Amino acid sequence: MKEFNEKHIKDLQEVGGFVLQDVFGHIVAIGIDSEYPDIASFLDDYIEIYGIYDLSKRLGYQNSRKMLNDLITKTIGFTFPITHIETKLMGAFKGISADDYAKKLEERQWHLGDVVEDGKGHKAMIIQDDHYFYELMKIKDEGAFQTFRYFDISADLTELQDDNPEWHKVVED
Structure with a gap:
């Protein structure tokens, strides 16, 4: 996993990205090119490292087949917006918005x-x-x-x- 470099927080805020605070102990940012530019690139890396079965369990599905069926059928019918996937990822990996993460950094400084x-x-x-x-x-x-x-x-x-x-x-x- 690509560990989030906190010096890029302003860039992440500008694009409206978000931070996953606990991906097997890693802090990961989604939304900037130097880390993960989009959800698909994060999912690709996650599945390659940890497997699709682990992802399906973390997102609350019984197995990977049900997850893929849900994602594909709802995406084709446009009833499954990308924000829904973002919400599931944020729930599974202690995610917060870039703005909220920047506030946490400022509080620690x-x-x-x-x-x-x-x-x-x-x-x-x-x-x-x-x-x-x-x-x-x-x-x-x-x-x-x-x-x-x-x-x-x-x-x-x-x-x-x-x-x-x-x-x-x-x-x-």
């Missing part, structure tokens, strides 16, 4: 002043020091701030985020 936490209950705030380097500053329970001395300092927020994968952004509901 760190920004100056954001609060992040690790899996152990520690919280930190992203700050910029006098030399314009980004740092994580620990937030203690008492409300006082103390800079983590063991963290890498970075001139780039993305690099700081990449260097600290155990930390994630705190998203308020």
Whole structure:
């Protein structure tokens, strides 16, 4: 499967594409030429790798014969629009629109002043020091701030985020 390169999210949004978030652990985009330009190219690749029987089960059919019969008879009679196949794929593989996926990416991206936490209950705030380097500053329970001395300092927020994968952004509901 062609793994979705998230740097192409704007291109995917422009064409109204969508993202399948769990195709055997892969994130796949449908709608741009560099990934899968259309549903047919995705289906072709999926069937070649995982087989038509697996696809029919994931789309909710008893077997591949019933799936093909349904697709062919309804497509010939034009009662089975492509959006129906898209809906079935999105349901089977945790699919979402490109716009919704872009929102998820933005929520994960760190920004100056954001609060992040690790899996152990520690919280930190992203700050910029006098030399314009980004740092994580620990937030203690008492409300006082103390800079983590063991963290890498970075001139780039993305690099700081990449260097600290155990930390994630705190998203308020």
